[in-house]
Amino acid sequence: MSEKKLKFNSRTIHGGQEPDKAYGSVMPPIYQTSTYAQTTPGGHQGYEYSRSGNPTRTALENSLASIENGNYGLAFASGLSAIDAVIKLLEPGDEVVSTNDLYGGSYRLFRQVYEKYGIVFHFIGMQDASEIASYITDKTKLIWVETPTNPMMHIVDIAAVSGLAKKHDILLAVDNTFATPYLQRPLDLGADIVMHSATKYLGGHSDVVVGALVVKDKELADKLYFLQNASGAVCGPMDSFLVLRGIKTLHVRIQRHCENGRAVAEYLAKHPKIEKVYWPGFEDHPNHDIAASQMDDFGGMISFVTRGCAYADAIKIVESLRVFTLAESLGGVESLAGHPASMTHASIPKEEREKSGVVDALIRLSVGIEDKDDLIADLEQAIG
């Protein structure tokens, strides 16, 4: 049966996979090799050097393409190296319109690395997709979207942005790290490129740093493959294996992340010491309708601000948590808490940060898949 006919919860396990040809091993072996024997120059079995291709990486790339409803997957050494390959499609003078509330490392790559090469970035709020039009010029070649945004949980209407991008012949790339394809499939909504930090939910166990791109179009895939091989930030065989293993349980993990996320968000919203909770599942979230239409559920990422907005209160809470671990990153089975202003978003200037709501008192939670009663009890003792 063609695996394209399988439903999502089967494709996480079988998508793009077949038992290994050598011994029938059900999981792809970790082909820990740099090179491959040839019978005559050029006489090889599809692999000649592991930067250009490795069977374990191919297995992961096929799985990624399958779960994102794309045709081609590319696995990189990190999420940022995947983004780096996308920006390298551009020429000096080209312009990019990006969401303003985005992963700090993406912002740093755009501003501190690529502006130097003459690429111009505009950072704007995209909750109202029509706002984007006024930033589009004949130099605009790429729209970069994160949704839900990090850490403010704004939602961008992917189909609306895609309509605009198509009208002006601009590439649309969506960072789907927060939602994962279990909740949201940007290629189906008209995006050209889906990007992942597979370090997060796809890997799911906080044990690996990997990035990914998925596209439908062959010509675009060829260009990105050229850049992946030319620049060389590829995903290694062991890391490919770990992410593949993670993807096999993606659907069951995300289900529990969503369930626990809802419980924690509702608990926080009722807490007298909490001023504001940012979670797209709430009906009064400003973009709830779009979230409900383009996502299948609302995920386990939540941000909140304590009443009075004091920096010291936020620090005291994150330091007092015992089940939640104070750490960078997100998307693993264990619950993490972060303080964006001093951690993930420290590379964004305070003024720029606060414009998008990342105030000093903001705390971001990646709600894991532990028992939700333990998570709520932990927050209760930390918030006091």
Ligand SMILES: *Cc1c(COP(=O)(O)O)cnc(C)c1O
């Ligand atoms: C972590 C992250 C990245 C960067 O990925 P790395 O794997 O850390 O290089 C990009 N976007 C988002 C939304 C992230 O959370």
